[in-house]
Amino acid sequence: MTIDTSAVPDExxxxxxxxxxxxxxxxxxxxxELTREFETAKRxxxxxxxxxxxxxxxxxxxxxxxxxxxxxxxxxxRVLLKREDLNxxxxxxxxxxxxxxxxxxxxxxxxxIAETGAGQHGVATATAAALLGLECTVYMGEVxxxxxxxxxxxxxMLGAEVVPVRTGSRTLKDACNEAFRDWVASVGHTHxxxxxxxxxxxxxxxxxxxxxxxxxxxxxxxxxxxxxxxDAVVACVGxxxxxxxxxxxxxxxESVRLYGFEAGGDGVDTGRHAATLVGGSLGVIHGMRTYxxxxxxxxxxxxxxxxxxxxxxxxxxxxxxxxxxGRAEYREITDAEAMEAFALLCRTExxxxxxxxxxxxxxxxxxxxxxxxxxxxxxxxxxxxDKDMHTxxxxxxxxxxxxxx
Amino acid sequence: MSVRSAYDxxxxxxxxxxxxxxxxxxxxxxxxxxxxKAMVDAGCDVIEIGLPxxxxxxxxxxxxxxxxxxxxxxxxxxDVFRTVExxxxxxxxxxxxxxxNPVDHYGVDAFARDLASAGGTGLITPDxxxxxxxxxxxxxxGHGLDRVFxxxxxxxxxxxxxxxxxxxxxxxxxxxxxxxxxxxxxDTGAPRLVERTREIIARxxxxxxxxxxxxxxxxxxxxxxxxxxxxxxxxSAYIRRLLDAPDLASGVAGVRALTxxxxxxxxxxx
Numbered sequence: 001m002t003i004d005t006s007a008v009p010d011e012x013x014x015x016x017x018x019x020x021x022x023x024x025x026x027x028x029x030x031x032x033e034l035t036r037e038f039e040t041a042k043r044x045x046x047x048x049x050x051x052x053x054x055x056x057x058x059x060x061x062x063x064x065x066x067x068x069x070x071x072x073x074x075x076x077x078r079v080l081l082k083r084e085d086l087n088x089x090x091x092x093x094x095x096x097x098x099x100x101x102x103x104x105x106x107x108x109x110x111x112x113i114a115e116t117g118a119g120q121h122g123v124a125t126a127t128a129a130a131l132l133g134l135e136c137t138v139y140m141g142e143v144x145x146x147x148x149x150x151x152x153x154x155x156x157m158l159g160a161e162v163v164p165v166r167t168g169s170r171t172l173k174d175a176c177n178e179a180f181r182d183w184v185a186s187v188g189h190t191h192x193x194x195x196x197x198x199x200x201x202x203x204x205x206x207x208x209x210x211x212x213x214x215x216x217x218x219x220x221x222x223x224x225x226x227x228x229x230x231d232a233v234v235a236c237v238g239x240x241x242x243x244x245x246x247x248x249x250x251x252x253x254e255s256v257r258l259y260g261f262e263a264g265g266d267g268v269d270t271g272r273h274a275a276t277l278v279g280g281s282l283g284v285i286h287g288m289r290t291y292x293x294x295x296x297x298x299x300x301x302x303x304x305x306x307x308x309x310x311x312x313x314x315x316x317x318x319x320x321x322x323x324x325x326g327r328a329e330y331r332e333i334t335d336a337e338a339m340e341a342f343a344l345l346c347r348t349e350x351x352x353x354x355x356x357x358x359x360x361x362x363x364x365x366x367x368x369x370x371x372x373x374x375x376x377x378x379x380x381x382x383x384x385x386d387k388d389m390h391t392x393x394x395x396x397x398x399x400x401x402x403x404x405x
Numbered sequence: 406m407s408v409r410s411a412y413d414x415x416x417x418x419x420x421x422x423x424x425x426x427x428x429x430x431x432x433x434x435x436x437x438x439x440x441x442k443a444m445v446d447a448g449c450d451v452i453e454i455g456l457p458x459x460x461x462x463x464x465x466x467x468x469x470x471x472x473x474x475x476x477x478x479x480x481x482x483x484d485v486f487r488t489v490e491x492x493x494x495x496x497x498x499x500x501x502x503x504x505x506n507p508v509d510h511y512g513v514d515a516f517a518r519d520l521a522s523a524g525g526t527g528l529i530t531p532d533x534x535x536x537x538x539x540x541x542x543x544x545x546x547g548h549g550l551d552r553v554f555x556x557x558x559x560x561x562x563x564x565x566x567x568x569x570x571x572x573x574x575x576x577x578x579x580x581x582x583x584x585x586x587x588x589x590x591x592d593t594g595a596p597r598l599v600e601r602t603r604e605i606i607a608r609x610x611x612x613x614x615x616x617x618x619x620x621x622x623x624x625x626x627x628x629x630x631x632x633x634x635x636x637x638x639x640x641s642a643y644i645r646r647l648l649d650a651p652d653l654a655s656g657v658a659g660v661r662a663l664t665x666x667x668x669x670x671x672x673x674x675x
Binding site (some may be wrong): 286 | 459463532536537558559
């Protein structure tokens with residue numbers, strides 16, 4: 001099946017029935033301005049050269065494609081790791097943030113705000129803000145500030161103000177609400193640097209375009225290394241930016257299967273999970289129409305994941321579209337499966353992955369077993385695991401009770 | 406009575422209409438009904454019943470607190486319709502203010518049908534603009550309901566034209582760039598926004614009142630707004646009275662006293 005990705009989103013930001021712009025009228029002028037500015041910037045050789053220069057000379061692109069020989073033995077297929085963990089700040093988030101920070105400056109705005117779950121996007125935003133001399137405020141659910149204390153310190157070190165959000169479930173979705181509230185009041189001089197392929201148009205399209213470099217590099221690198229396209233591309237999906245970035249270049253390649261792995265938490269049937277595409281229904285959240293975890297009244301359900309970065313009840317609208325069109329397949333990985341894969345990568349490859357990325361690795365073990373030894377599976381290793389050591393050490397009982405509290 | 410006739414009645418009395426907001430289920434189901442009835446009794450012309458939602462993106466801490474309490478208290482969409490029914494029985498036009506997802510999830514036409522059958526007159530939709538509102542435009546036509554979209558200080562003339570063209574009942578002008586919550590001072594751009602909106606409505610040959618909300622909290626501000634807008638919309642200040650009261654009876658008394666102050670304000674403004 002071939003899907004024409006140039007057709008989505010349409011001019012109003014719709015991916016079929018998904019996406020769009022469900023936002024307060026107060027933001028419409030800023031969303032229009034951002035859409036215009038992004039369209040002009042991506043055709044401006046000066047902007048493109050500056051972004052490419054930062055990606056190569058600051059973020060460390062292209063990132064490596066690492067042959068994971070010992071991990072492959074466990075997967076039962078040839079696994080190649082797209083090493084977004086090697087980017088400056090330790091995840092794929094920097095790709096998007098550098099682009100949006102340059103746009104912020106281009107629009108003559110002096111401040112960026114961001115929401116963050118695990119802190120990867122917050123750290124990346126604080127970094128880009130420091131680099132370009134922008135003021136920076138990061139909203140983070142109070143629960144997440146506790147489980148990701150090191151990243152909070154990192155953001156503050158970089159000069160950002162970190163605001164713990166105490167409303168609602170005190171996690172990523174509430175940080176998003178708070179960032180929108182800030183933006184409505186400050187939109188004249190502030191850009192909301194959304195961290196995933198979500199939110200009102202043009203964010204899902206713009207963030208995808210800043211992240212598509214992941215898949216473009218991986219496609220080229222895989223051809224160079226193996227002489228062929230991979231049989232599958234695997235990524236974790238919370239909001240879904242690393243996955244869209246990894247998938248996008250492969251969407252027209254009919255032979256390449258695309259797999260997104262969501263946070264299954266304690267298991268989708270327990271209700272304690274964040275697997276939106278597996279267990280959700282159609283709705284509107286944070287400015288977009290997409291799949292959503294909600295109750296019978298359309299109230300957002302509380303989510304659970306061992307990974308703060310995946311602990312989100314929505315998903316980028318392009319994923320909803322890829323799911324319904326059948327081009328990509330989405331499944332869930334439980335906390336326990338993710339942590340098993342986390343440990344396996346550490347022991348077989350000497351790489352400590354982010355817990356988000358460990359969901360993709362656990363997925364690769366399943367996909368590898370299904371596709372067999374002749375298959376090549378590219379896994380997007382979206383981030384490194386330093387930030388998650390506290391959680392992992394607790395999970396595996398590697399620190400005495402209460403240590404590091 | 407329709408929202409439009411409530412505005413017309415106020416105009417005939419040479420004053421602005423007073424529009425009061427309370428979320429259903431806050432502080433309790435019965436408490437919300439009692440407080441809303443007190444608002445009608447003491448001089449509110451139009452009542453907005455908020456549908457408590459888990460992700461109130463446009464709301465400040467006061468309304469967030471109230472809707473959180475309502476949700477913890479177990480309020481459901483069916484309770485919102487029951488609240489509307491009880492308040493509409495007073496004769497005051499009663500609208501529902503809601504984020505879009507609960508309506509979308511309920512089914513847009515079913516929501517319109519059940520709202521109309523509860524005696525509600527329409528919806529105010531802070532995160533739905535006419536561009537995404539096709540299903541709602543159709544359902545509101547089908548069930549004869551008002552649809553109130555918002556215009557903002559940042560809206561272009563083109564957008565104001567689109568928005569006012571889609572509105573029925575009245576237009577909600579957001580007086581400041583920010584979330585709900587009483588403020589000490591109103592944005593100086595508010596009168597100009599109302600003036601622009603009126604000019605654009607007049608140019609299209611239509612007639613539609615313009616209510617102004619966000620930040621209005623006392624009689625003096627109500628008088629100030631009544632000097633240039635057709636309606637004065639108050640929400641957070643009402644909730645504050647109920648949040649700060651030691652019990653429901655004194656909360657409702659506070660709501661009544663605030664209504665009297667605001668009702669006097671809208672009569673002083675002209």
